[in-house]
Amino acid sequence: MKQYGAEFFGTFWLVLGGCGSAVLAAAFPGVGIGLLGVALAFGLTVLTMAYAIGHISGCHLNPAVSIGLWAGGRFPARQLLPYIVAQVLGGIVAGGVLYVIASGKAGFDVSAGFAANGYGAHSPGGYALTAALVSEVVMTMMFLLVILGATDARAPKGFAPLPIGFALTLIHLISIPVTNTSVNPARSTAVALYVGDWAVSQLWLFWAAPVAGALLGAAVYRVIGKADPA
Numbered sequence: 001m002k003q004y005g006a007e008f009f010g011t012f013w014l015v016l017g018g019c020g021s022a023v024l025a026a027a028f029p030g031v032g033i034g035l036l037g038v039a040l041a042f043g044l045t046v047l048t049m050a051y052a053i054g055h056i057s058g059c060h061l062n063p064a065v066s067i068g069l070w071a072g073g074r075f076p077a078r079q080l081l082p083y084i085v086a087q088v089l090g091g092i093v094a095g096g097v098l099y100v101i102a103s104g105k106a107g108f109d110v111s112a113g114f115a116a117n118g119y120g121a122h123s124p125g126g127y128a129l130t131a132a133l134v135s136e137v138v139m140t141m142m143f144l145l146v147i148l149g150a151t152d153a154r155a156p157k158g159f160a161p162l163p164i165g166f167a168l169t170l171i172h173l174i175s176i177p178v179t180n181t182s183v184n185p186a187r188s189t190a191v192a193l194y195v196g197d198w199a200v201s202q203l204w205l206f207w208a209a210p211v212a213g214a215l216l217g218a219a220v221y222r223v224i225g226k227a228d229p230a
Helices: 002-025 034-057 063-071 077-102 129-150 161-179 185-195 197-201 205-224
Strands: none
Touching (some): 002 077, 002 185, 034 161, 063 185, 063 205, 077 185, 129 161, 129 205, 185 197
C-alpha cells in the first residue's frame, strides 16, 4: 500500500505541477512562463518526485511507464493494475484541486482547454490525428529508452532522476505544439474528465499511443541494452 500511495501522490504532483503551470502561469500577463516554463515544470515534477519516492515505488507516475517497465522485465505483472489505478486516481484528484484554484478567477472557462491534450482542431498547432499519433508514440518510446537506460544496473548510481526529468522536459519542448504533450494516460485523463466533450472523445489516443510507444521502447531496449556475454 505504501507503493500505491507513493504513486498516487507522485502523479498528483505531476498533474498539479505540470498542468497547473500550463493553466495558471503559462500566459500570466507580463511574466507568463510560456512553453519553456511548462516544459520545465513537467520535468521538475518527475525529477523531484524521483528523489522523493523513487526508493518507495520506483516513481512511475504514468501507466505507460509501468507497462513499459513490465514489458522490459523490470516490473511484476501483479502490480500493474494497482499502480495504474493509483496513478489515474492521483491525477484526477490533482485535476480537481487545479479546477478549484483556476475557477477562482472571474471568466474562467474550462472548455477553453484546461491543459487537455488534443489533435485536429484541439491541437495547439492544428496538427492532424496522424501527426499526433506519431508524435505520442515516438516521444513515449524515447522516454522509455531513457528510463530503462538510466535505471539499468550498469548505469551510474544515483543520477537516474536527472536524465529522466530532462528527457520529459525535452519531450514537452518538442511536442507541446502538436498535442499539448501527453506521453502519460493518467495526466491526460486527469484534465480531460473536467473538460468533458471533445477532450473525453479524443482521450483514446492518449491512452493508445503512449502505451504503444512504451511497448516499443521496451522492445528496443531489450535488444540494444542486452548485456554482452561474459
